[in-house]
Amino acid sequence: MQYSHTANYTYMDEALRSKWDAFICLEREMASFIPKPAEDYKVRKDKEVGRLKILNPDAPLYELEAIVNGQFDVIASEQWQFHERFDQRHMTEYVIVSMLSQALCEALINAILAIGLSSKGIPDFFSIVEKTEFRKKWLIGPKCFYPGYEFPTGGGMHETLNSLVKDRNALMHHKIELEMNGKKVLKGSRFDRKEYAQEISMLRRYFSLPYDLAAYIRNSDLEPKMLLLFERGPIDPAPAHEIA
Numbered sequence: 001m002q003y004s005h006t007a008n009y010t011y012m013d014e015a016l017r018s019k020w021d022a023f024i025c026l027e028r029e030m031a032s033f034i035p036k037p038a039e040d041y042k043v044r045k046d047k048e049v050g051r052l053k054i055l056n057p058d059a060p061l062y063e064l065e066a067i068v069n070g071q072f073d074v075i076a077s078e079q080w081q082f083h084e085r086f087d088q089r090h091m092t093e094y095v096i097v098s099m100l101s102q103a104l105c106e107a108l109i110n111a112i113l114a115i116g117l118s119s120k121g122i123p124d125f126f127s128i129v130e131k132t133e134f135r136k137k138w139l140i141g142p143k144c145f146y147p148g149y150e151f152p153t154g155g156g157m158h159e160t161l162n163s164l165v166k167d168r169n170a171l172m173h174h175k176i177e178l179e180m181n182g183k184k185v186l187k188g189s190r191f192d193r194k195e196y197a198q199e200i201s202m203l204r205r206y207f208s209l210p211y212d213l214a215a216y217i218r219n220s221d222l223e224p225k226m227l228l229l230f231e232r233g234p235i236d237p238a239p240a241h242e243i244a
Helices: 010-018 020-031 038-055 061-075 078-119 123-129 134-144 156-172 196-219
Strands: 178-180 183-186
Touching (some): 010 196, 020 078, 078 123, 078 134, 123 134
16 A cells, blocks of 8 residues: 655654753763862852842851851752752753653654554554544554554553653643632642652653554554654664663
């Protein structure tokens, strides 16, 4: 069977792959981070004590020093230095990659469903199947035209797919948690932060997921054969997505 199709999803593909080198540089910079010693903060501490003394001329000096020392115990800590240096850049990558990865994964499964259903002579059915929840489209969608299709549930790709949807939805459709007069009135939604190392590891998986899903489809018995997203450079494959 011969067919042709548009490929505007390549814009998302190119955007995602273009983020890889910057991500790797940031990952290496984070891994090699060395915090400044506490002594480097002495000048700043002295200035802050002086500022507070001007604002509070009657306060004992030892009280002001105690306040500033408490503040700088946090500011000079390794954890806070790391956060101040990397968190904004790290979360910028996390948000962008999460959005692009899910968009590309959804474009991919939509292409698979459109080609598969059309190959069976039922292209109109696509408008119905396309409205299915994103994960379900990957888990069961191709069964509509190829009953033997099985998604590797319980494996690394399934785990990454679930995590991606959770993170992307929490970021894209965020709802505040709200209290009024000490009583929670809106539960809201929550984006759960993890340790930086865990988030970096998951980012690698988000980068890799669309291309690993495409490879799974290419290597399956699905008919017709679909050669989608076969170029992934420079993104490394995620070992967690390997099929046993």
